[in-house]
Amino acid sequence: MYATTYHRPASVDEAVKLASEEAKYLSGGQTLLPTMKQRLAAPSDLIDLRHIDALKGISVDGKHVRIGAACTHNEIANSDAISAVCPGFTYLAGHIGDPAVRHMGTIGGSIANNDPAADYPAALLALGATITTNSRTLSAEEFFTGMFETALEEGEMVTAVEFDAPEKSGYAKFRNPASRYAMTGVFVCKGADGSVGVGVAGAGADGAFRSPEMESALASNFAASALEGISIDPSGLMTDMHASAEYRANLIKVMGKRAVEQAG
Amino acid sequence: MGVEGIGARVARKEDKRFITGKGRYTDDMVVVGMKHAHFVRSPYAHAKIRSIDASAAEKMLGVIAVLNGKQMTEDGIGNLICGWMIHSKDGSPMNMGAWRPIAQDTVRYVGDAVAVVVADTKAQARDAAEAVVVDYEELPVVTEAVQALKDGAPQLHPEAKNNLIFDWEIGDAAATDAAIKSAAHVTKMKIVNNRLIPNPMEPRAALGIYDEAEDHYTCYTTSQNPHVARLVMSAFYNVAPENKLRVIAPDVGGGFGSKIYIYPEEIVCLWASKRTGVPVKWNSDRTEAFLADAHGRDHVTEVEMAFDADNNMTALKVDTIANLGAYMSLFSSSVPTYLYATLFSGQYKIPAIHGNVRTVYTNTAPVDAYRGAGRPEATYLLERIVETAARELNVDPAELRRQNFIREFPYQTPVIMCYDAGDYEASLEAAMQAADYKGFPARRDEAESRGKLRGIGMSCYIEACGIAPSQAVGSLGAGVGLWESAEVRVNAVGTVEVLTGSHSHGQGHETTFAQLVNDRFGLPIDQVSIVHGDTDKVQMGMGTYGSRSGAVGMSAIVKALDKVEAKAKKIAAHLLEADESDIEISGGELKVKGTDKTVPWFQMALAAYTAHNLPDGMEPGLKEGAFYDPTNFTFPAGCYICEVEVDPDTGKTEIVQFVAADDFGKIINPMIVEGQVHGGIAQGIGQALLEGTSYDPETGQLLTASYMDYTMPRADDLPSFKVSTTETACPGNPLGIKGCGEAGAIGSPPALINAITNAIGKNDLTMPATPQKVWAALQG
C-alpha cells in the first residue's frame, strides 16, 4: 500500500468537500483496501464514510424500504423489518462473501463499485430501486452503466437505496467456487400490480442486467415451470476460466427457477 | 499403554503457543540493525534482460542497496542445483540448465528474480523495487509440457534440446508389450494430473545475518530440513563453509514439501547481508508465494492395463510427460521417477510393467515434491484405470481389485520396490463395511427421487515412505543419504531433552516424540523436551518430508533410547547392588525385578552426573546419540471410499460420505494420526474438486495467482470423514511404524473422481472436477 491520508468526516457535506480526483471514499474497505494493498489503487486521500450518521440506518415505512449507504451487508441480512416485506433481499445480503466481509462491506460501497459478480445490482434492477446520491436520485437502470461502471460523477456519493417492496421476492446464487462471488445469481420479484422483475448477477459481460425473456414468461405465470421452455442466449454473457457463456446461460435458467421457487 | 505412552491420544503440547498466537516464526525474528529485502521479479514468462537501471531506486529514501545477479556471480555464488541425478535410458545424464539465484541474462517464468532492494523498511524496499527499470526483450513462451517437446517450441535452456531434461524408463518394455498383445482385454486412458500450488499458511521467509567479526553467517528460514539447507548452501552455493553457517528453522507454519528446497531468497538474504553489512530479512507475500513457491504434480500420461480372460491383470504400460517448470528444483527429478514409477504395481500382482517418463522445461514456476510427491500421481493413474477397467469388464470394481491383490509378502514388484508387509483385503473390507457398500444401490435410488445423481468410487492405494536405505537411494542417483539422527540427553535432575534431525512444521513431534520417552521410562511428557530445527543445537539431520519422521526419525530416537536405557540400568544395578539384567524401568523408577528395591529415575540421573559412585571405568553423564538408516522403504496402504451427489442442473458435486481405512503400522498418537489423515484428504479433495492452476498459454501469466481464482478447500466443501485403521506391523523398523503424513492426499483424488464419474455415467473427466466441467460432461 502506498502512503495515503485518512479523513473521518462527520457529515455528507464535509465529505463531499474533501473529495477530489485523487481522493477516494472509503466504506467497508472490502474492495478498496485489497486493491490498495496490491498497489493497484493509490488514492492520495481516503474519506471514511462510516461515521456519517446520515448514511446509516434502515427504515421501512409500509412497503417503502430505505437503506443508508453505509449499512453493512450483515445489518441488511439481519433486518427483520426488510425481511418482513422483502425476504429475497435479506437472503441475498446474507449470502455475500463470508461473515468478515458482511460485517465490514456496505451496500453503498458495493453498488458504487458495481462489480459484475456482485449481488445487489441484480436485485436493485429487478426491484426498480432508486439510488440517492448527495446531489440527485437515479433509477437503478440509470445508475448501473456497465462493468465496474456507474453514473456516479467525480466526488458524487451514494447516500441511500430505496425501493417499494414487492409481493414476492427470491434470490438464488451459484457461487464462484474460489471467490464465492456470484458466478450467476438471479433475483426475481412480483409486484402487487402483477409486474415481474428479473435481475441477473455475475453473468453479463457488461454487468448485471434484467432478463426480458424471463420477465415475460413469469408475468403470465409466476412459477418455475414457466421458465422451463425458455432458452437463454449465451451471446453477451461472460466467459472466464471458471465458467463459459454457455454454462452461465444454463445457470441463469436454473437459478431463475430456484429463485421463483424460493419466492413461493 | 500408559496415559501418555505409545497409543495414547495425548493433546498436542505445542498447540497452546500456536493457537494463542505465541508461535515464533521466521518473520517474528527481529535483530538489531535489521533491514528489509524486496525482490524485483520478472513480469514476463520468457525474456532477455537487456539492461537493469537502478540509479533512481538507489537514490530513494531508506535504500541501502540494489543488488543484481551479476554481482552475485562476481562474488562466486553458485547455481541452484537439483540433487538427484537421473540418467536417460540411453545412459546420458539429465540435461540440467543453469539456475541463478538472481537471473542475469534471461528470465524464464513470471516471478523469476532479477534484482533485490535492501532498505530500512519493507515499504521503502517495495517502493524502490518499483523504480528499478528493467529493459526486457520478450521471447516466445511455452507453458504446457506436451507443447514444449514439439519441434519449433520455444527453447528454455541451451543444455536441454527440445526442452527435454531426461527420457527415463523403468521395467521390462518387451515383456509388457508382449503381454498387452496377447491380452483378452486392454483398457486405455489419457490421464492428466493437475498442477497444484502448495499454499502453506505461513509464506516463506528468510533472515540472513552476517557477523563480520566472526566471519560467520546465521540464517533463519522457513525450512523443513535446516541441516540440508546448510549443507547445500555451503557445498554448492558457496555461501559459507558449514562451520561458519548456522541455519535455524524455528516454528514453521506448514510446508507440504514446498519448504524442503533451498530457494534463491535465503541465499540472497545471506549474501546481501555480507555485501551490505546489515542483517537482511525477506518475507514472501501471498502473491509471491503463488508465483515463486515450487508447485506440485503436472503430469500428462497415456496408460494401458491388460487383463487375461479371467480378469487377472497381466500388464501395465505407462508413458508420462512431466512438467518441471523453468528450472530444476532440488529434488524435482526424483519425483516423477523413483517416487512415482516404483509404485506402478499398486496393491496388485501385475507380472509385467513398463514406465517411460520424459521431463521437460516450460516457462512456469519450478515443480517439485508436494504432499505425496509422485505417489499421488501413481495412485491416481492406477486407481482410475482399474476402476475404468471394471466398468468396461462389467465387474464390481471392489471385486476386480480384490481378485488381483498381492497376498504374499515380501513381494518383489517388477518396478524395484519390494513390499515388506500388508493386508489389502483387511483395509478394503474395513472401508466397505464403514461405507455400507452394499447399501449403495438403495441410496442411489433415493437420491434419484430427489433429482440427484449419486455415485460411489474407491481407491486402494499403496505408498512408500521413509525413502531409504541410503546406499540404495545413492545408487539411484540421490545426492544425499536418507538416514536420521537423534540424541537423548538425560539432565542431572532426570528430565530429558531429545535432539532430533526431524523437523516439525505441523506434525506434532513435540508430543509424539515425547510419548516415546514416556513409554520407555515412565516420565511425564512435560519433563521431556524436543529440540529441533537448529544446526547449532542438533548434531545433524535430514529433515521432514516423505512421511519419514515416524519411520526414520523416531527409529533413531529409539536407538538412542536403547543406549540410554542400557547405561541407566548399569548405573541402577551398581547403586542397588544387583545384576543389570534384573533391572526394569517403569513409572519413573528403576527396580530390581521381583524385589522392592528401587531407585528413582532422577536419582540415577543425578548419580550419573555427580559421578561419585559409578561402576568402575564408566564415563560420567547420561547422553547418547544414534544414527538410523532403515533397511527398506515402508509401505502404508489402505482403501478410501467416496460417495457423492451431483446436481445435474448445475454440475455441482457434494461429497456425502468419505471413508478411509488405513494401515499405518504401529500408531503412537491416534489423534495426531487422524489429524494427518483429515488434512491429507482435504488436500486430495482440493486437488480433485477445486484446485486448478492455470497459466495463460500465450503469455505465461499465472491466471490463478490469488484466492479469487485459486480455490482452496474450505470447511464447507468437506464432509465429516469416517477414518479408521487396520494394522500390520512394519518389519523394517523397531517401532513397526509405516508413516501417515501423505496417505490422505495420495488415496483420495481417484476415489472422488471415480465416484463422480460413476454418478454421471461419463468416464472422461479431468481434475479439478469443477461444476462447469461436470455439467459439460453431462451435456456431451
Ligand SMILES: Cc1cc2nc3c(=O)[nH]c(=O)nc-3n(C[C@H](O)[C@H](O)[C@H](O)COP(=O)(O)OP(=O)(O)OC[C@H]3O[C@@H](n4cnc5c(N)ncnc54)[C@H](O)[C@@H]3O)c2cc1C
Ligand atoms: C472475500 C470477499 C468476498 C466477497 N464476496 C462478495 C459476494 O459474494 N457478493 C458481493 O456482492 N460482493 C462480495 N464482495 C465484495 C463486498 O461486498 C464489498 O463489501 C463491496 O464490493 C464493496 O463495499 P465496501 O463497503 O467494502 O466498499 P469499499 O471497498 O470501501 O469501496 C469500494 C468502492 O466504492 C467507493 N465507494 C464506497 N462507498 C461509496 C459511496 N457511498 N458512494 C460512492 N462511492 C463509494 C470507494 O471509493 C471504492 O471505489 C466480497 C469481498 C471480499 C473481500
